[in-house]
Amino acid sequence: xxxxxxxxxxxxxxxxxxxxxxxxxxxxxxxxxxxxxxxxxxxxxxxxxxxxxxxxxxxxxxxxxxxxxxxxxxxxxxxxxxxxxxxxxxxxxxxxxxxxxxxxxxxxxxxxxxxxxxxxxxxxxxxxxxxxxxxxxxxxxxxxxxxxxxxxxxxxxxxxxxxxxxxxxxxxxxxxxxxxxxxxxxxxxxxxxxxxxxxxxxxxxxxxxxxxxxxxxxxxxxxxxxxxxxxxxxxxxxxxxxxxxxxxxxxxxxxxxxxxxxxxxxxxxxxxxxxxxxxxxxxxxxxxxxxxxxxxxxxxxxxxxxxxxxxxxxxxxxxxxxxxxxxxxxxxxxxxxxxxxxxxxxxxxxxxxxxxxxxxxxxxxxxxxxxxxxxxxxxxxxxxxxxxxxxxxxxxxxxxxxxxxxxxxxxxxxxxxxxxxxxxxxxxxxxxxxxxxxxxxxxxxxxxxxxxxxxxxxxxxxxxxxxxxxxxxxxxxxxxxxxxxxxxxxxxxxxxxxx
Numbered sequence: 001x002x003x004x005x006x007x008x009x010x011x012x013x014x015x016x017x018x019x020x021x022x023x024x025x026x027x028x029x030x031x032x033x034x035x036x037x038x039x040x041x042x043x044x045x046x047x048x049x050x051x052x053x054x055x056x057x058x059x060x061x062x063x064x065x066x067x068x069x070x071x072x073x074x075x076x077x078x079x080x081x082x083x084x085x086x087x088x089x090x091x092x093x094x095x096x097x098x099x100x101x102x103x104x105x106x107x108x109x110x111x112x113x114x115x116x117x118x119x120x121x122x123x124x125x126x127x128x129x130x131x132x133x134x135x136x137x138x139x140x141x142x143x144x145x146x147x148x149x150x151x152x153x154x155x156x157x158x159x160x161x162x163x164x165x166x167x168x169x170x171x172x173x174x175x176x177x178x179x180x181x182x183x184x185x186x187x188x189x190x191x192x193x194x195x196x197x198x199x200x201x202x203x204x205x206x207x208x209x210x211x212x213x214x215x216x217x218x219x220x221x222x223x224x225x226x227x228x229x230x231x232x233x234x235x236x237x238x239x240x241x242x243x244x245x246x247x248x249x250x251x252x253x254x255x256x257x258x259x260x261x262x263x264x265x266x267x268x269x270x271x272x273x274x275x276x277x278x279x280x281x282x283x284x285x286x287x288x289x290x291x292x293x294x295x296x297x298x299x300x301x302x303x304x305x306x307x308x309x310x311x312x313x314x315x316x317x318x319x320x321x322x323x324x325x326x327x328x329x330x331x332x333x334x335x336x337x338x339x340x341x342x343x344x345x346x347x348x349x350x351x352x353x354x355x356x357x358x359x360x361x362x363x364x365x366x367x368x369x370x371x372x373x374x375x376x377x378x379x380x381x382x383x384x385x386x387x388x389x390x391x392x393x394x395x396x397x398x399x400x401x402x403x404x405x406x407x408x409x410x411x412x413x414x415x416x417x418x419x420x421x422x423x424x425x426x427x428x429x430x431x432x433x434x435x436x437x438x439x440x441x442x443x444x445x446x447x448x449x450x451x452x453x454x455x456x457x458x459x460x461x462x463x464x465x466x467x468x469x470x471x472x473x474x475x476x477x478x479x480x481x482x483x484x485x486x487x488x489x490x491x492x493x494x495x496x497x498x499x
Contacts, residue, residue, distance in 0.1 A: 072112065234264065315357075333404070
């Protein structure tokens with residue numbers, strides 16, 4: 001049991017609920033009614049009610065009189081309750097859509113047994129039970145379809161409440177805030193001295209929306225605060241799967257895992273640790289200079305840094321059960337984040353940045369971890385060209401976005417997709433720098449000797465035939481021909497090409 005669900009915490013929570021003047025859209029009190037069908041319907045209604053009320057969790061409590069709010073105790077024992085031959089929790093979970101998190105707690109108070117059901121709020125769309133959506137109207141459970149105004153309001157909440165602003169955990173004390181969040185790391189990263197005194201310190205965290213006051217007393221730690229500065233992400237139940245996973249495989253497939261490690265801290269607090277870990281796992285090559293030997297990593301550190309930061313910032317936070325993943329193979333690195341990108345993958349290099357998680361991106365920029373100017377992909381492509389590596393690959397696979405860095409490989413061993421991608425991204429990089437791709441620039445990109453200019457011409461011809469690049473001036477002589485990406489020519493801007 002985590003510190004947030006200790007016996008003292010649960011007893012305090014029950015007592016705070018008892019102090020409420022009446023049942024709310026996110027709290028239902030029962031003396032002893034434990035009908036499984038009713039419980040399922042209440043989970044739907046309370047989850048949707050919590051979203052409408054801006055709460056992280058809703059609560060269904062047995063053992064409290066719903067009139068006087070006195071603790072009367074209950075005989076209900078969820079751990080032994082079954083529906084047919086199936087355990088109650090499994091039956092409820094199977095009947096819910098989406099499968100939100102909920103948990104029963106048996107809480108002894110004043111010599112009586114109270115059962116508390118903690119229910120995660122609805123996040124992306126209304127929670128259904130057995131295909132039906134419910135909602136709380138005052139203290140009554142109703143079908144959502146019968147209250148279209150409530151339904152419209154609920155959808156507006158989903159559309160307008162960013163993930164970062166939602167509650168990671170509610171009703172924590174001053175000391176719990178400081179034990180759960182790496183506040184020294186926060187002040188160090190943003191370049192501020194730690195304020196003197198606990199009130200000033202908490203006020204600073206509140207000003208940056210890492211915490212806010214909680215109506216039930218104490219503080220709410222926002223998802224923003226937890227994602228970036230949690231000492232242990234595992235303490236925040238809804239964020240456990242957002243931790244970054246680093247996996248090392250043997251060879252170039254996923255059959256044999258050599259090592260797997262999961263980040264424990266928030267993204268900002270743990271970013272340096274994550275980079276150091278990946279750097280220690282990346283293979284190195286020995287380069288012999290004129291006088292000395294030196295060891296250089298197989299992949300440019302700057303490119304790795306930018307791609308990891310992008311994966312953290314641009315992931316779809318509402319995707320459940322998954323988070324960013326860094327996979328290392330013998331001859332490539334794959335960095336994957338949940339969510340389809342907001343712009344086409346073949347336009348990452350030139351399109352102005354669009355972020356799902358604007359508040360998170362802004363604070364990570366202030367911490368010096370990322371940029372909001374949209375130049376991260378430019379740097380990745382430039383680094384690949386500078387070290388004459390195969391061009392990086394950006395792709396969308398199902399509901400995930402993946403960036404791939406490839407180990408050094410000579411031009412002779414690059415296949416046609418490698419060559420096409422390299423020419424296309426080279427043309428894009430030149431264009432955003434207000435330059436043009438030429439035979440000379442392609443030779444420099446691939447390290448082709450001047451007397452082998454015909455090789456560069458063949459590479460350009462392949463890209464033109466594929467429609468990825470086009471001549472800037474079709475009337476120019478062959479020797480002076482310049483090329484731009486297909487989208488730089490009027491009439492081609494909206495086309496998408498597989499690269």
